[in-house]
Every structure is written in C-alpha cells, then in structure tokens.
Amino acid sequence: MLKQALITILKTKAPMNLVIEGLSKTYPNGTQALKGVSLEIPTGMFGLLGPNGAGKSSLMRTIATLQDADAGSIHLGDIDVLNEKPKVRQVLGYLPQEFGVYPRMTAYQMLDHFAQLKGIKNAKERKATVRALLEQTNLYRERNIKLGNYSGGMKQRFGIAQALLGQPKLIIVDEPTAGLDPAERNRFHNLLSEIGEHMVVILSTHIVEDVTNLCRHMAIIHKGEVLLKGNPREVVEAAQGKVWKKMIAKVELPQHQQQYNIVSSHLFDGKVIVKAFGDECPDESFEASIPDLEDVYFSQIKAKEEATNAQIPNQIQE
Numbered sequence: 190m191l192k193q194a195l196i197t198i199l200k201t202k203a204p205m206n207l208v209i210e211g212l213s214k215t216y217p218n219g220t221q222a223l224k225g226v227s228l229e230i231p232t233g234m235f236g237l238l239g240p241n242g243a244g245k246s247s248l249m250r251t252i253a254t255l256q257d258a259d260a261g262s263i264h265l266g267d268i269d270v271l272n273e274k275p276k277v278r279q280v281l282g283y284l285p286q287e288f289g290v291y292p293r294m295t296a297y298q299m300l301d302h303f304a305q306l307k308g309i310k311n312a313k314e315r316k317a318t319v320r321a322l323l324e325q326t327n328l329y330r331e332r333n334i335k336l337g338n339y340s341g342g343m344k345q346r347f348g349i350a351q352a353l354l355g356q357p358k359l360i361i362v363d364e365p366t367a368g369l370d371p372a373e374r375n376r377f378h379n380l381l382s383e384i385g386e387h388m389v390v391i392l393s394t395h396i397v398e399d400v401t402n403l404c405r406h407m408a409i410i411h412k413g414e415v416l417l418k419g420n421p422r423e424v425v426e427a428a429q430g431k432v433w434k435k436m437i438a439k440v441e442l443p444q445h446q447q448q449y450n451i452v453s454s455h456l457f458d459g460k461v462i463v464k465a466f467g468d469e470c471p472d473e474s475f476e477a478s479i480p481d482l483e484d485v486y487f488s489q490i491k492a493k494e495e496a497t498n499a500q501i502p503n504q505i506q507e
C-alpha cells in the first residue's frame with residue numbers, strides 16, 4: 190500500500206518541458222525585474238543561479254501563477270501558464286522562500302490538512318499519501334512533533350512533502366538551502382535529486398555548490414537577464430584555460446582588483462587567493478587554475494556589472 194502510494198506520488202505521464210519566452214516584468218516603482226527572459230527547462234533538476242535581487246523570485250512567482258508578467262509567455266507542456274492558472278495550480282508544487290507553518294500543529298496534522306485542501310477527500314487514501322510523503326522526506330519518525338520545534342532542515346523537508354502533494358509535474362523551490370547546516374543540506378540535496386528524476390524541478394539559489402551537485406541544466410540570471418545557460422559540466426569545460434590564480438597578502442588585494450580582471454578572492458591560511466578570468470595569463474605572477482562553476486558564475490556576474498556601469502555615462506549623455 191505504502192509503496193503503491195509512493196509510486197502514485199511520483200508517477201508522471203509524459204515528460205513535460207517548461208518553455209519560457211521573452212518574459213518581462215516591471216514593478217510599479219519602475220524596477221525592471223525581468224527583461225525578456227527565455228529558457229527551456231526539461232524534466233530533471235534545473236538550477237537558476239543568481240545573486241540577491243537578480244530576478245529569481247520574480248520569475249519563480251510568475252511561473253507559480255502568483256504574479257503576472259507584462260510580456261512574454263510560459264508553457265508547461267500544453268498548458269499556457271499565464272492564461273490557465275487553475276490548470277497550472279493542479280500540477281504545481283511550490284516551496285517559497287518564506288514558508289510559513291502553524292507552529293502548534295504536528296507535521297502529520299499539517300500535511301493531512303494540506304492534503305484535504307488539495308482535494309484528497311478519501312480518508313484512507315489521504316492517510317497512505319501523508320505517510321508515504323513523510324517516509325520519503327525522512328520525517329515519519331518525527332511526524333508527531335510540533336512544527337514549531339522542527340529544525341531548519343526538517344522544516345524544509347516538510348516544505349517538500351507538502352509541495353509533492355497532488356502528483357505535481359512541476360516543483361519550484363526558492364532558495365531552499367539558505368541557512369541549513371552541511372548535513373541538513375546534504376539530506377535535502379538527496380531528496381531533491383530523487384524527485385528530479387520524475388518531474389521538472391526548478392531550484393532557485395545563489396549557492397553555486399547546490400547547482401554543481403544537483404543540476405543537469407542551469408542558467409545564470411542577473412539584473413533580470415539570462416547571462417548564460419547550459420549543462421554545468423559543459424559550462425565549466427568551456428572555461429578551461431581561462432582561469433588564473435595567485436596567492437597574495439591581504440593588503441595587496443585592492444591593487445590587484447584595479448590592475449587585473451579579478452573575479453573572486455578567497456582567504457586561505459591568512460593570505461588571499463585571487464582568481465582572474467581571461468583568455469591570456471595576466472602575467473608571470475599568475476598560474477593556470479582548473480575552472481569550477483563558481484569561477485564561471487563570478488566572471489559572468491562581474492562582466493554584467495561592468496557592462497551595466499559602462500552604460501550609465503552614455504545614458505547621462507543622451
């Protein structure tokens with residue numbers, strides 16, 4: 190019975206792609222949060238990577254039918270997301286950035302309540318579904334603990350359990366691992382990757398490691414624009430021979446930032462390792478470094494920042 194319920198939860202008919210085309214959004218205060226975003230997101234884990242304020246939540250909320258766009262389209266399979274909101278809500282599981290729970294209810298009571306709201310009326314079916322989800326998210330043993338006493342990681346796993354109710358075809362998780370300790374993060378990663386085998390899972394995050402570890406496809410977004418998209422491994426391969434590193438004293442950092450295209454700096458053993466990005470080795474004081482996704486991410490963000498800053502004087506002249 191339990192196994193059957195789990196299979197039912199995870200079963201999807203045909204794989205569904207999420208296709209976003211030319212999506213734009215400007216808030217009433219004039220902030221342009223999305224500027225013509227286009228993405229094709231297949232079944233599996235998709236990482237949407239960007240710093241704070243990049244536009245990730247705006248995009249997630251629009252896909253989750255919680256806010257409207259000014260222009261563009263979103264299709265999930267044959268569902269027109271912007272114009273068929275009730276249909277989307279039937280196949281959507283959403284774990285928002287701020288996920289509120291009733292602290293005095295136990296996980297079991299709350300999930301049972303959510304299951305009723307999702308329309309699972311049959312008590313026997315609901316019991317099996319709730320149990321299967323608590324098992325899957327590794328919370329069954331803690332099912333009778335009040336949610337107010339859950340740790341951050343347990344709350345996030347509970348958030349996934351509620352998002353999985355109703356056999357979703359699309360799961361959206363917004364910044365889910367912020368604030369989790371390494372063990373909890375690891376557990377959460379395992380859970381997400383298991384789910385990602387069966388449906389479209391969009392993971393919005395500013396934590397590069399989450400995307401490296403989990404995602405088959407990704408995009409980097411900043412200032413409302415998609416800067417790069419692809420497979421994380423291929424994206425990193427394309428940066429081979431372009432990352433250069435050097436160890437310096439802390440006091441030398443400002444001068445290096447001025448002189449070279451430094452994309453990141455990490456403290457190491459009381460010193461600083463700086464990394465520069467470029468086709469040529471900056472000079473003989475640098476050595477070649479094996480690139481990783483963080484190098485690519487920082488170089489993209491920096492290039493975008495510089496391009497935006499370079500535009501400002503032109504705008505003033507006009």
Ligand SMILES: Nc1ncnc2c1ncn2[C@@H]1O[C@H](COP(=O)(O)OP(=O)(O)OP(=O)(O)O)[C@@H](O)[C@H]1O
Pocket residue numbers: 216217218220221222239240241242243244245246247248364
């Ligand atoms: N309701 C709103 N009204 C006005 N501006 C908004 C609103 N929501 C977001 N913004 C602005 O839109 C831009 C994108 O914000 P968004 O929350 O989508 O980014 P984010 O990548 O999710 O960042 P964070 O991780 O900090 O939430 C930011 O400049 C933000 O200040």
